[in-house]
Amino acid sequence: MKQSPLLENMIEALRCLPGVGRKSAQRMAYYLLERDRTGGQKLANSLAQAMVDIQHCQQCKNFTENELCVVCANPRRDHSTVCIVESPADVIAIESSGVFSGVFFVLMGHLSPLDGIGPEELGLEILEKRLVSGDVQEIIMATGSTVEGEATAHFIRDMVEPYQIPVTRIAQGVPMGGELEYLDANTLARSITERRKLDF
Amino acid sequence: MKQSPLLENMIEALRCLPGVGRKSAQRMAYYLLERDRTGGQKLANSLAQAMVDIQHCQQCKNFTENELCVVCANPRRDHSTVCIVESPADVIAIESSGVFSGVFFVLMGHLSPLDGIGPEELGLEILEKRLVSGDVQEIIMATGSTVEGEATAHFIRDMVEPYQIPVTRIAQGVPMGGELEYLDANTLARSITERRKLDF
Known part of the structure; x- marks a missing residue:
């Protein structure tokens, strides 16, 4: 009609x-x-x-209407620790955890050759410039626990290796408050193989 | 954050x-x-x-950016048959059934005293003006088969009674508790062709 x-x-x-x-x-x-x-x-x-x-922050690629986003523009943040995430939503999730005082690099996706998303699409040359500058002392990989997220993490680790900057990966395992009964087998397997000693 | x-x-x-x-x-x-x-x-x-x-059509209260909506402004429609519905979505549903060539009156709701929706809120004085004009020869009640829809239909029937204009109700092919908006065109077509006179 x-x-x-x-x-x-x-x-x-x-x-x-x-x-x-x-x-x-x-x-x-x-x-x-x-x-x-x-x-x-x-x-x-x-x-x-x-x-x-709204455009992308020139340093971390997150959304902002300024040259730098609020995190990158904050002098109180630890600019030597860079957490790499897939999306702006991940930034918000990590910020709400309250334990991270470094800065971010937002990939705006993950490697996905079939969809034509390679290193250039993720803006990895911007990240590399920061590595070259010598200011970065740790890279925390916080891409998703998916096949693409893992592949992206490994690709970036290989890219960072020549700069001799330590690369860490956020821990994987049982979520807080999670019941083992309802957890998938892969997560449980990972949480068992990566068990750590209880300190007293 | x-x-x-x-x-x-x-x-x-x-x-x-x-x-x-x-x-x-x-x-x-x-x-x-x-x-x-x-x-x-x-x-x-x-x-x-x-x-x-976008404002309301001055004749039927449906949404339009002109003084009259496309249906009311169409001289080929049968302006003596007025179909009363609860919402603009109901107009679209009835139009898609393809059996109705009259015009509409859109209540934009139904009587609901608890929510403060009375006859004035439904704009029934606009409808009454059309009854007074003597051009209307049939009123088809196509409010929903809900308690409020039925109550609204009966209220309007009582309002129309003094004008001695026949009031019909779309046939009960409409499932109880069903809303016109989500009904298939065939059922709606059936319910319009089998409309029956409201008994007093």
């Missing part, structure tokens, strides 16, 4: 959001029009601004 | 969408920034325009 062209445009445009199909888009459009026009206008404004102004 | 304020704004703004929480909003923001800035900008533009320009 032909309805208002503006409404039709809006519904089509909402479908660019991940996980939003025709029905959801329709529901969102009606909801905004009926109940939250202020929210809709705020969304339009912040989207318009973000799409243009 | 404090991240880019623009990004933070965007994530907060996305939460105005129904069914979108903090995590989904974050995922949407990252997705748009990483993969679909054009889509994001289009969304911003169409949202901004829609929030301002």
Whole structure:
């Protein structure tokens, strides 16, 4: 059915959001029009601004509207320890853990030759420049525990090796509060082979 | 964690969408920034325009950017048969059934005294003006088969009674508790062709 062209445009445009199909888009459009026009206008404004102004931090590639992101621009952070993660969401997760005071390097993905994502797409030459500078004293690999995440970690370890900078990998094992009963066999196997002595 | 304020704004703004929480909003923001800035900008533009320009049709209350919606402005539609529905989504559902050539009146809700939704909130005085004009020869009640939908149908029937205009109800092919929006076109077509007179 032909309805208002503006409404039709809006519904089509909402479908660019991940996980939003025709029905959801329709529901969102009606909801905004009926109940939250202020929210809709705020969304339009912040989207318009973000799409243009948010770029990548020149040092760690995380999203920022400035030259450097808030972490890289902070002189109190330990700039000699670099944690390598796959996505900005991982940065937020690690920040919320509260135990890391270093800086990040955000790959914005992982190596995936079949999808045409190689070292250049991950911006590894930016990382290498930081290694060359001599300021980096430890690299913490915090890519995902997936096949691609592991492959990416190994690739970067090989890249860092010539600089004789220690590379560590975040520990893998049983999550806190996790019950063994529901854990997958691979994780359990890993947590047993990598068991460590209890210190008293 | 404090991240880019623009990004933070965007994530907060996305939460105005129904069914979108903090995590989904974050995922949407990252997705748009990483993969679909054009889509994001289009969304911003169409949202901004829609929030301002889309208003209610002066005759049927459906959404439109003009004085009259496409249905009410169409001289080929049968303006003497008015189908009363709860929402714009219901209009689309009925249009897709292909058996209705009349016009609509969109309540934008149903009677719900506990939520403070009474006859004025549903704009029934606009409907009554159309009854007074003498152009209406049949009212088809197509509110949902829910308790509120039935109550609304009966309320409107009582309101129409003095005008001696026949009021019909779409046939009970509609499953109990079902909402028109999610019904298949065939069932809806059946329920419209088999509408029956409301007994007093």
